[in-house]
Structure formats: C-alpha cells, structure tokens
Amino acid sequence: MLSWMAWTWPTAIGFIALFSAMAILTVLEIRAPGQSERRGVLGLKTSRGDRLFLTLLGSAYIFLAWLGLVGQPLWWPLGLAIIWGVFCFRKV
Template structure:
C-alpha cells in the first residue's frame, strides 16, 4: 500500500517528531492564545509557528549541506540542528 515511499523507522520518526511538535504548538496555542509574538535577533517579528518553520527549514538546509559537502555519518549535523532549533526558539 505504501510502497511508493521508502518508509523506514528513521523516516517515520522524523514525521512523528514534526507532527508531535505541531500538536504541542496547538496545545500551547489553546492554553495561551496569541502566538507569543516577539522581535528577535534577525529583526523579524515571529510567532511560535514561525519559529518552528524557521527551525525546520534551517535543519533541512544543514542536513542537505552536510550530505553534499561531507557525506555520511550525519551525527554532527544532528547536533548542529538541535542547536539551531534551540537558537530559533530562544533568540529568533
């Protein structure tokens, strides 16, 4: 049924993580509406959803650049991506 895509456990965990993050943001938005707007170091006024999008987009660029320039293994870009995500939610 799902043979059109290579569904491996790492792929499933990525999608589960993204949908979990979106679910957490929905729960936070229901509890405290308004999006928690703030102006960060990039000069942008962002909400929680904007910061999640920037973090996910940056993470994909980190992994693609690492795979293009260095190759395997991908533990180092995982650490960089976790740092980038924390930075996005803390300062952006």
C-alpha cells in the first residue's frame, strides 16, 4: 500500500517529528490562545506557528546550501539548523 515512497527510518522520524511539533503547537494554542505573539529582531509580529515555519524553512535552506556547497557529512548543518531553531524561537 505504501510502496510508492521509499520509507526509511530517517524519513519516518522526520515526519513524526514534524507532526509532533504541530500537535504540540496546537495544544499550546488551545490552552493559551494568542498569547505568544511578539515582535522580534526582524521587526515582524510572529506567533509560535510563524516561528516554527521560519525554523523549518531556514533549516531546509541550510541543508540544501550545505549539500550544494560541501556535500556530506550532514552533522554540521544539523548543528546549524538547531542553532537557527533556537534563535528563531527566542529572538524572532
């Protein structure tokens, strides 16, 4: 049934992490609606969901740039993506 996609453990973990993050943000928004909006260093008024989107988008660009310019291994861009995520959720 799922033979159309090459499901591997890293792929499954990535999807599980993405949907878990969205579920956590949904629960947080239901508990405290609208309390997470703030204006960060970019001058934008962002919510938790906006910051998650910026984190995911930036992480994708970090990995694509690393693969295009350097290649493997991917441990360094993983560290950069984690730092980018922490920056987004604290300062943006």
